[in-house]
Structures are given as structure tokens and as C-alpha cells.
Amino acid sequence: MKKLLLLAVACFLLSAIMAGEGQAADKVEIALVPPAMVSPFYQAVIKGANEVAAKYGYELQILAPDREDDAAGLLNIVETMISKKVNAIALCAMDEETSVTAVKKANAAGIPIVLFNTLVDLPSGDVFAYVGYDQRKGGAQVAEYVLSKIQGDIKAAIIEGLPSSYTTERAGGFNDVAAKEPRLKVVVSQAADWEREKAMNVVTNILSAHPEINVIFGLSDEMGIGAGQAVKAAGKTINDILIMGLDGNESAFDAIRKGLTTGTCDVNPVGIGTATIETIHKALIGESSPKKVVTDTIIVDASNVAK
Incomplete structure (x- = not known):
């Protein structure tokens, strides 16, 4: 009887192990x-x-x-x-x-x-x-939006990411529109490697060197927010400089609600x-x-x- 009980337990344990292996395999x-x-x-x-x-x-x-x-x-x-x-x-x-x-x-x-x-x-x-x-389309959408919001001449700065097709396409879409619209001129384009803090530092320097800038396009939301922080530190607001990002992050939506940035291209x-x-x-x-x-x-x- 004891041997039968031990055999039954062994069979049960073997079945459990095999079932577990089957589940892992699936x-x-x-x-x-x-x-x-x-x-x-x-x-x-x-x-x-x-x-x-x-x-x-x-x-x-x-x-x-x-x-x-x-x-x-x-x-x-x-x-x-x-x-x-x-x-x-x-x-x-x-x-x-x-x-x-x-x-x-x-x-x-x-x-x-x-x-x-x-x-x-x-x-x-x-x-x-x-x-x-379509990243190029996204960049173009930002440029068209900027043109719809500013009636006079536009002096824009683009804040780039790392060298990549992402930077090339997003900036390219914006520049495609600028090439067809005399009012829109890209004055400067500098990299901040997709990072908020780097963008803040880059934009701080840009505002010092190019006080005529009235539009900043960060090729990502993090860089757009960094641009907003730099503009705020310079004593200006989005009423002075229109600031756009691109991604559709919740942090960007929050920055828009707070008036730190103007908008973003939400890519879902x-x-x-x-x-x-x-x-x-x-x-x-x-x-x-x-x-x-x-x-x-x-x-x-x-x-x-x-x-």
C-alpha cells in the first residue's frame, strides 16, 4: 500500500512538471x-x-x-x-x-x-x-501651423536630435515648407541630442546670438520643453516666441496647458x-x-x- 502511495505521488509530480514544461513551451x-x-x-x-x-x-x-x-x-x-x-x-x-x-x-x-x-x-x-x-509630413505640419499663427516674417530655430533619419526627415519637412514660403526662414539649426537639458542650454545660447528668433521647433517634445524652459529663463513667453515640439508625450501636453510651450505634433x-x-x-x-x-x-x- 505504501509503495502504491509513493508511486501515485511520483506520477502526480511528474505530471505537474510536464504540464509546467508544456505551459513554458507555449x-x-x-x-x-x-x-x-x-x-x-x-x-x-x-x-x-x-x-x-x-x-x-x-x-x-x-x-x-x-x-x-x-x-x-x-x-x-x-x-x-x-x-x-x-x-x-x-x-x-x-x-x-x-x-x-x-x-x-x-x-x-x-x-x-x-x-x-x-x-x-x-x-x-x-x-x-x-x-x-510620416516624419517628414510631421515636420511639414509644424511649419504650416507656424505660418498660420504668425502673419509677419518668421525667424526660426530648429533644435535637432542625434544624426539619424529621424532628424533628417523631421527637419527636412519643416525646411521643405520654408523653401516655398519667403516669410519663413530657418536662421539656425543646432543639435541637442533629443535631451531636455541639452536643448535648454542650446536655446539659451541661440537666443543670445540670435535675438530675432520668434519660432523654435524642437524635433522632439523633450527638446521642445527644454526650449520652453530657456525662453522662460530669458524672461520671455510663448507670446514672444512660438515653441513647438514633436512626439505627443503627456509631458508635452502638460507644458502646453501651463503655457510653457505652444504646441506639439502628436504622433500617437x-x-x-x-x-x-x-x-x-x-x-x-x-x-x-x-x-x-x-x-x-x-x-x-x-x-x-x-x-
């Missing part, structure tokens, strides 16, 4: 790799991604380098995720070379990869889909996160997807920030 893990967490933009992307992952029962593995210019750190994270045999990867890198290298590593491992916050085609590597907004980062995981879901179940999954952009200012 777990779907998705690596979500932003370039860093410097901007609240990526927290908003993660929020949207988590909502869809929960819907499908996926587990998100979220890791990022400390700084957006740490390409080696980002690639190390991708390699770690590949070694863990995740089922799919969602990646946002700051430069083309890093993106291509990461994509090819995922391709070699047979892991589907989606690039988010970009629609720029890579020259090589197999990307399942690109998810993001939560929606980008949602669309990214929905696109990965298609890859995992064998469905096709458009190569470019495009999200909308809208200008937000004091007139609609509460909506």
Missing part, C-alpha cells in the same frame, strides 16, 4: 527594444504594446540602452534576446547601420522582426514590417505601440501585413490639448 515572448528610455515617448509606446500583448497573452521582454547613441549596447540587447529564443523582436534604432545589423542577426536566427517609429526602408535585411508615422506613440504588437501578431500566426503600417499625426495646442 509561452510567447516578444522582445521590445527601444533605443533608450530618455524620452517619455517610449513609455507611451510600451503602454500601447502592453495592452495588445495582454490581449493575446504574449509576454513582453523590454530592454533598452541607457543612451540613444549607444549602438553597441542596443546590439548586445538584441543578441541577448536572440539567445533567449524570443518569438519576435520589435526594434527602434537610431541609425541605419545598427538597424541593418540587428535585422540580419534576427534573420539568421529565423526570428521575425518589426521596426517601429520608422518608415524608412533599410538597404538590406528582411524586415517583416515598418510601423510609424501609444498607437504606434499598439500597431507594432498587432503587426507582430500577424507575423506569428502567419498572416500577411502591409510593409508600411502608417499611423496618423495631428497638431495639438491650447485649443485642443484637453480633448
